Amino acid sequence: MFKFLEEKFVPVAARIGSQRHLVAIRDGFIAIMPLTIVGSLAVLMNNLPIDFYKNTLNSIFGEGVWTQWGGNIWGATFFVLSLLLSFTISYNLAKSYGKDGLSAAVIGFSSYLTFGTIGESGFTGSTTGTAGIFIAIIISLLSTEVFCRLSGSSKLLIKMPAGVPPAVSKSFAALLPAMITIGLFALVRTIISAGFDIPDIIGSFYSAIQEPFMGLTNSWVAALILAFIPAFLWTLGVHGANIIEPFMQTINADAVAKNLQALEAGQAAPYIINKPFFDAFVNMGGSGTTIALIIAIFIFARKNKQYKTVGNLSAAPGLFNINEPLLFGLPIVLNPILFIPFILTPMVNVSIAYFVTKFGWVPAATIQVPWTTPPIINGLLATNSWQGAVLSGVLIVVAVLIYLPFVMMANRMAKVEVSKENAQE
Template sequence: MKGLLQWFEEYFVPFAAKVGSQKHLVAIRDGFIAIMPLIIAGSFAVLINVFPVDAWTKFLDTTVGGYIRSTNGNIWTGSFMIMSYLVAFTIPYSFAKNKGSNELATGLLGLATFIILMPGMEEGWGLPNAWAGTNSLFVSIFNGLFVAELFTRLFGNDKLVIKLPDGVPPAVAKSFAALLPSLITIVAVSVIKVIWVEAFEISNIMEFVMNTIQKPLIGMANTLPAAITVAFFNHFLWFFGLHGSNILEPLMQSLYLPALEANAAGTGQFIVTKPFFDAFVYMGGSGTTIALLAAIFVASKRRKDLRDIAKLGIAPGIFNINEPVIFGLPIVLSPVFFIPFIIAPVVLTIIAFTATAIGFVPLTTVMVPWTTPPVLGGYLATGGSFTGGALALFNLAVAFIIYLPFVLIAEKLDGVEV
């Protein structure tokens, strides 16, 4: 075991850390994080409009209730419905910011070129809303990264800088410095669209990418093996001190946000979404460590160090913040807690997937804040279903049972690092 851990530390950890800091993946992660407040607002607007209580539904049919429904519809329009427009700006913006380039110009170019790629833009005025949501998310991501990469490289070329006299205001000088790189970038995307339309006869790039790339990947990601793989690698990375959630965030957002939006709109039947993991697996944080804290409170009698960490970690753990436990207990590189830390999330993923597949709980349709306490998160993520809360509570009990024997083992190793 020691030799295996040493091998992973020597070879796997540096590779995983390199992947986690890869500039394109970081830009995708940061771009989605930037719009998360809007996505959460849109999710709760949908929840209010479809809350499954007859009295509330009847109230929404009244005059006052109609205003509430319309207001929530407007919130959805300004969040989920234009998600591709949002990330078309935020991803290249984040990319340029991380590189120390002109982030505002890069973000604006990402949005402008994404609009160029929109089908039907040649026919008249008005932005087409049909492809503004998650159905063109992959095009938005790919285009944003392409534009950011091209523009930031060109922007750093002194030969493309239009130099103005010293008396010119800095904002004007900065704008002119971006002129030629912006022109080259926007022309490049325009030519690419012409090639797609004229040479390949693909008039709707969004639809082509959605059918050939986005839909198949989302379908593959919504299988039980894929969900287990996500749960396993998230915690496997955490075991070595790497932030598994952050490293996997680009995957989670790119594949599971469209699934959530489809569920919320009633056009999809996707079991696995981002709130699926937050509500039923990552309770108390990665590893469902709030169940570990409960096991320590129940079974630990001699290990004052374990109880002290549990007391310190319970308050943030209620809001799914568990770094004090992961690094303080520690779970990182712990030969005792490694097994339950990996096994518990995988088992909970299987239980939650099965319970949803057989119809015991509804599909997740609401993006709840990741700091939402356990059980309440299961209730809200499933659109106000009590069975969602019950499933979360059951999973907590299962995780408690999984952790309990290992806490007892740690008790016998009093004075030994666990």
């Protein structure tokens, strides 16, 4: 089976993982990740469920005045997320073509804004915020493709004299491609608005497609698929997290934003499935919940020299959710024993966490925490509750119980191999 998958499936998965448009989307989201974390933490600080904390700040700064700090950070992060993405995705795609990334980013940003809706005080929140993510991705990719092709034409190149500063030369070199690209997208927007009577394209797209799609991805079946794919790909030596990251980030940004808005309004978070949920309850120690594998090795494989050595080396990185030493050191990749619990464990954990959250026993994950945050602490911060920390701890115990029989089996096989080697000597 491994031979078949390695020959037929792995090359396809590798090509998908290195596809330039998916890589541009992934890197575009990664570039703004610090902002989403800062925005999430600001909302957390505004909504800590500690009466003494709130009363103290209200007495110092006035009722509700201190929350403006978090609101201002929200306005500089989540409220302009689509604008930022149109810039970062265009930049990364153009760089992959060897073109001027900054010019492409500015043009992608402007092209996206041609589809924006202007209200009384400027562009609406649906244009700038997470509701425009899908449109921002599509237009940034398309506009960059158009710009890169036009900028490769010598007929559209305005050459400046040798003494002109490089920044000015690049600006004039991008002038005609920029005019054509932005003009083309403005024309498409005009045709759609006038011909189909859709004044708010982004809002209409969100209501018709993005919001229903978010609802579909907020199910148990979707959670199982999202838990299975990266673990399965990792067992074949393919970086599963990188492949699924563009899709995960696309559904994640709007889900986190809507959860934070609900949190501020004192309502229940509508989206269970998001990246904070997976980081807190599934990817503990890395893909495959491998923090549990390290614990299982310390319990039952201390006499297995290879497992003990790799386990010791993997303990510190695993605490911060980095598991490459385990993946390639044991290895887990193409391992006929460990690939079963490596795939099974995240699917079991995601099922438990999903239904526990759905039944209201644990608050939904609403806070984007750095993915390197250690397990249990991550669950505490992501859900802003002690119940999240307890759930993380329980899931680690469940994962250890799943890994233990397979670690014991691998340990026995290692002893047999050692006995055979000794007999041959």
